[in-house]
Amino acid sequence: MNEIFDPEELKIRDGLVYDPTQDCKLVGAARALSGVKAAVTIVHGRPGCHCGILLLRALGSNQNDIRIVSSGFRAQDMVYGAEGRLAGTIRLCYNNFKPSLIAALNCSAPVIMGDDVEGVVHAMKEEIPAEIITLSTGGYEGPAWIGYEEALAELTRYMVLGETESGKVNLIGFKQDDVKAYADLLEIERMLSSQGININSVLTNSSFEELKNAPKASLNVVLGGDGLESAKIMHEKFGMPYVITPYPFGLDNSIEFLESVTKGLSREVNEEFIAAEKDRIKERIERIFLFLQGIYDMSVAVVGDGGRAYDLAKFLSDELCLNVKVLAITSRNHISLDKTKTNDDYFETLLIEPDRFEMNKVIKSKGVEMIFGSSMEKKLAWELGVPLFRIFYPVIDEVSISDVPYAGFTGTTHLTERIINSVINNYIEV
């Protein structure tokens, strides 16, 4: 694919009815807050909202770390209000969990009714030793990624300026419930460590204290563009520089990731390390080079969030030489639309937050032979008779508990192995 990407191939949703590929603000905010260790999230809304968030977490690989409660909002509260209920829940939360942070997320029903959630929180501050924050996350207020950005931005209010430590960075845009999240984080840590760089805090996979001390780092690393808003706030407030890096899928993205970070810290990248990693990848790839040749030019679809999907598509196209027929961004971030204006040609058709029905139609028309997506693409994959590679949120039918990453240099080998196996494992009758 050498042609410059044709804007005509960019499809944004048309039509009114929308079968969504992403959730609402509530989920985005909850995902951000779940990564604040020992924080508790109160879903101030109807039971369905609470159950949905709980299910999304419980069906993943964090079953021993669910800090999501409901305020117990019920039908009669739609008439009389539920401020008292919320207050009681905050109290109970503190007594049961002793969290450092309580986040009350206000859902559609109480927002419409006009529950003064901020007033409740304000009134509780004297009584409750923990920090309490509130966010308006009514479903109609916006999509998940906005909720995520706003939650991170809200957390910056608690950050305090401290003495800057050189060689330390904050990672922004990490989500605990992404596929292979912990394993990827370990690999990213290893990569940074090879450059003499340590992680100060992760937004979000850190304690509240660690987050408060985020300004101690010398640089903010914004993974794939997720959490950019908080990086900008920290830049404004604390003078902290930031770099936007690709999510390090594949060799090139991993190198670019390291180069961006080291450049951001005004350092030279450790080329020896990169050379050694390249050699390792080469040695491993060589072992299955025949299969790699075999899947060359295979047509695929990539359906995922903006922070990761672009970078995966680039790896698949540039390094594994697969044809990315459709790249569907299910959930944007602040830089997603900018990426459409580049000369990148690693995908044929781009869909931004498409209606699922329309997206499925497009994918079916393109003759794809494999789908990289989430559990929500399972039916489409089954209809097409193609393998589904689960790599984007939400994945509710695959667990990841081992330290085997998809990101980074090590992840390149593992990803390649898994992709090949997804193809050769299939049983076909002819």
Place this chain on the structure above:
Amino acid sequence: MDGGKFFGAFRACSGIKDAVTLTHVPVGCNWGAAMFKSTSNQPDIRQACTVMHEREIVFGGEEALREALVRADTLYNTPLLAVVAGDAPAIIGDDVEAVIDSVALNKEVVWMDAAGFKGTMREGYEDALVHLARLMEERNVIKNSVNLIGFCPDDFKVDADIKEITRLLNHAGVKVNCVISNCSFDEFVNAPAAELNVVMGQGTELVEHMKKDFGVPYLEVGYPYGLEGTKEFTNTICEHLGIGYDAEQEFDLEHFKRIYLYLHELYGTPVSVIGDFHAEPMTGFLDSELGFDIEVLASLEDDYFIFQQNVRDSNTTILFGSSFERNITEELKIPLVRFIYPVFDHVCVYEDAPYAGFRGAVYLTETILNAVMGFETKEIK
């Protein structure tokens, strides 16, 4: 489904990483051995063949063998040429030893009669190692060191498993001297330097020989699957070496806690297992630690038709075996977890995702859970 003596011998010889295996067979046997070996190690083709044809069958293959030996000696820069004679030369009576003696070669040559019909794959492996053992040399013993015996270079997850086992033993203060058969020629020659031979399922004849010739004691242990299996493995070795170490201190349950709800109801899942010496230790992990119910347990030497019947008649919902079991799993619409040789529809090049050891317990559990959850079953309506 057993591969026969030829496969066993071939696998043992090809495990000497810088040796070349010369197969004295028709092309089919050579091709088959190469294909099974190369799934996850495609550039590593260190084998040659005498390409026996009809003419050799009628008039004898000794001339072809002689020519092949000379050519291989010239072409390959290798310390060892392992000649594996298969079915055809055994039947027609080629005098392989005489042919080898008649040529002057620049490398060590070891040969073995490995006609497939003469024994099982295991017997071929054992026999080949005993033949190769004559290359070993007396060495000073390295304290607290072991040889790990029983591996083949094309075992599923062999590199990852060896890496993990080595890590575990190093952590306990035990050095791994040599891994047989997945080592260099020099490492193999120096095998007698180990304080202890650890046999994991096969290679017992070799260790008997090494005990007799070099005084190296040996220990037979199960393949280290699961937390308990690994603990047993490590502690037994340490005890024999007089090292006071308890592997249980390495138990880390954090990974399992993260999916404990899924572990709950998969408890009692009926499964079946077929395999070589890996099968019993795997069964121990599945049964004892994951709480699965073992419906059918079969070895490669059992009648495969009967095994398939037994599985069909059972309540098996997951099958553990090799790529050969894909047929029956497709018929029964159940997932297959591949863990034994041969695996030719699944690559493993990532060396930090073992099935053995403590890390392997995590990865194996994850793999099993995902085999269930991600199974591409028809939509239920």
Place this chain on the structure above:
Amino acid sequence: MMYEQEQKLEIETTKGNGRAVGFLRPLISAYSTLPLHGMTAIPGKISGALMVVDSIEDAVPLIHGPVGCAFQRKINPFRPYLPFYETPCTDMNDVDVVYGGEDKLSLGIKETYEKYHPNLIVVITTCPSDLIGDDFKAVIEETKAKGDIGCDVVYTTGDFVKSKPVGYQDALYAITDQMLCNGKGIGMEKGEIERNEGSVNIITFPIHGAGLKTAEMASVLSEIGIEINKICFDHTTVKDLYDLPKADLTITDYPMVWAKLMKERFGVDHYEILAFDRFKETRDPELFSPYGIEGSARVLMEIAQRLGKEGEAEEVIERRKKVATERLSKAKVGLDGKKVAIMGGIHGIGMTLLRDVGMMASIIIYKTQVLESRLTSEAINEMLDINVKLARKYGSDPEVLVNPTIEEEIKAIKETGTDLVISMGATAHKYNKEGIRTFNPMDFMLLHQRIGFECPIELAILLKEALKKPQRRNPLLSMLKYDPYRTNLIPEWAALADMFGTIRQGAVGDKVVAGMYGM
């Protein structure tokens, strides 16, 4: 328990014990111990409504609300392994919340019809659309009147019924009320429907563990001379739903509001397998034990009586019972007198089934923590009494343990010489670690438990297999720390359950607890 039995499986009983479903059991089981429903969360009405729509092949939902309601609800809390892949919504935003969403709803209905070409659109309302007061009924009527929509359209708000599960019951009620009663048959009188005299509908969409397996039941009823009008929901279409009023009787697993409506409007009587309403009058505990030989005989006879076929039924039932009893007498060899510990409650394997296979209940273990926040203590005690009474009636004299620790359970099990504990996978490992065998009832309840004379035979076979399993294991799960009483929960989840139980108190239908909140 979160996971509810799925009765729409096509069980091909070829070889083995219904194992032809292949691999489904572990897939379903993998999700079944999520401690959600009623313990730490409740899914909400949209999930129940989607479950109904998903079970009708040519129906499509239209969620009138924001994207979150549509996306989150893709996860099916009843079957997490099978999400609701299609959940189109009207994508309400803040402008709609202020100015109303009726126009969007109207356009959305039209667009949904044009896109998906369904025979039924079920509009499912959400918090925003409910709160802002959109007039769903009027919008649907006006939209249909324009003539662009070639299918039925109904709406469900959760307000039509008070019964639980709300979403599910409400959606079915809406379909009955708005479509069956007012669709093609607007103002249609009972007499105008072409009746299928002497026939029954069997509704196979159970929740809460009271599963119906239809094949044997249908066979017996047919032999009695009772025709099967429809079996829902089994590849059910909208046309099938329109045929429901033709029958004389609808058989459901437990009371359904929509079935009562069918009686009011069409004269189609209704019969519940689990007879909650009749229990209120008679207090007969056997009304909660319909499975097993005598239970099935009673249920089938009662159905026959409703249709005036008791004479025919007597002969058929007796004959089938005799055959089954003979086979059971062979199948249960080795089980007679064996002692079993069971979990109390009205779900699970009932006392009648245990009686049929000849086993004695040695211990009843009753865990009430989850129930205490939702039922009165009288109701809890009554449930326990049902189990104890039945056990004693059938010749057992079980020890009763209420909220024991696991240590207390194991002590009692060993002291009584109990051979087997009926325990879900979430807790089986605790017993196995102590050398006590277990039997997971989930498999049986999912695939075998039904009205019919064969299921005790299948139970006997499964129980005998359970008695052959390894007595002792060293499970990984046993290394984890669990709550001492709620032995399927690790402390993190127990804390969530405590919070939810406290917060949930006083909800409609739950036990009222005064004075919880104050500022």
